[in-house]
Amino acid sequence: MSYDHKTALAPNMPLITSASELVGNYPKMAITVDCVIFGFEDNKLKVLLIRSDLQMYNDKWSLLGDVTLANEEFEDAAYRILKTRTGMTDVYLEQVRTFSQVARHPGGRVITVAYCSLLNIRHHQLKITDNELHWHSLSSLGDMAFDHQQIIDRCYNWLQKRIQEHPLGFNLLPEKFSLRELQNLYEAILNVELDRRNFRKKFFSMDFLEDTGEFEFDVKHRPGKLYQFNFAKYEKNKRKWIGIDF
């Protein structure tokens, strides 16, 4: 393949009058979106995977991905993929990073943009489970297709950072939750043990947990109080961070 496009790098070129002609001559690549969907269940962080439908990777697991369409916003593509693969809608999605290594796909150059989504496994039943779609414990992933292990690692790092600065975790819990559930979530994601009393103190001091007056009911010990997240209070009080520290 030989290109004739006028590279923008040639200095002091005459002005380009036709933008479409310029772009028409650009080399083109395939671009996919991959969704890294984290969920939380049995005190474990999980990620949603399917079996790759490429024969060479058929014994490996793969993220939910698809090619992006010519006139489709990437974010829409991510939602489409989620919907088509799992039946889920109404999720929270964020772009994390683009993976572009020349050799990352065995079929040729394919760029992928990773979108990350956190959701409550109970609230988002899988309506479609083709290709063995199911939740995998993050701590025991098998071999992954493509560079998907790397993508998951990046997204997991992103998540660990993100959850310390934004109240994302509440997306992974039922609307009403006990403080223990909240703590389990943080411990699972950050992969640390936290002091129960200090954890409570911390979250109460942030002052957006609302006592529902209700209690846990299906536990085999003293039931804990159930709280809910008060979004309005959070928005009012959220701090902006200045804390140089490295």
Place this chain on the structure above:
Amino acid sequence: MSYDHKTALAPNMPLITSASELVGNYPKMAITVDCVIFGFEDNKLKVLLIRSDLQMYNDKWSLLGDVTLANEEFEDAAYRILKTRTGMTDVYLEQVRTFSQVARHPGGRVITVAYCSLLNIRHHQLKITDNELHWHSLSSLGDMAFDHQQIIDRCYNWLQKRIQEHPLGFNLLPEKFSLRELQNLYEAILNVELDRRNFRKKFFSMDFLEDTGEFEFDVKHRPGKLYQFNFAKYEKNKRKWIGIDF
């Protein structure tokens, strides 16, 4: 143009045996890399821009960008662009985000991946200045071509966060610098005023500033001590962060 590609979304398809055939049928898009190069001079954060060579944007400023080549790693593309446009080498570069809005380029769909670079204006003289390449004060950018204002905004936010967690700032200073220079840098980037004594205390306590025994000499007041960054000490002591706070 009509595509016949087998979308990965059709459930329970037979296994795909030819990866190349699959990818060959994917829709393709043009992808560019844009470099957001921050520098620091006269106590101001600056960004390197050129005049767009698209006629319709010729009265606007533009990031340093170019199309990525078929077999080129994006990071390499970013370095190539930097080198070709400015003559600079030996810089620090990081991918920040991908901008993919359908309508972001007037000539058709063009995806761009933003790479951010921080460098010392004095140490990296511009060897090429075609297309009116020069440093613009971040606080007084004119109209920008494409969505480049948005890209800069994102990169600036990224920088503000990043510089609080990693000692990037030292890239923007001479090898030997006074604490005042360091503080000016942080104040400029974070857009706040900091207490001089507390700022010093903070950085000394991090214990990677090395007293060079030298002093400033071209200032019209009592010269300050010059320090340098001790990379090895930093690597030894850098903390890992756990601090839920939002």
Place this chain on the structure above:
DNA sequence: ACAAAAGTGTGTACTATTTACACAATGGCA
């Protein structure tokens, strides 16, 4: 009915970190 098991709910003392703040010392310049 009672005891044991499991986990909730609570407070305090200690330490580290952050913040606010003022005055003496140095070199340049007129």
Place this chain on the structure above:
DNA sequence: TGCCATTGTGTAAATAGTACACACTTTTGT
């Protein structure tokens, strides 16, 4: 020599983080 600008330095108070123990509530088993 005196004035200006800016460096260099310490301490007290407030805030945030850490470590830690005991009484209470419910379930389960006998």
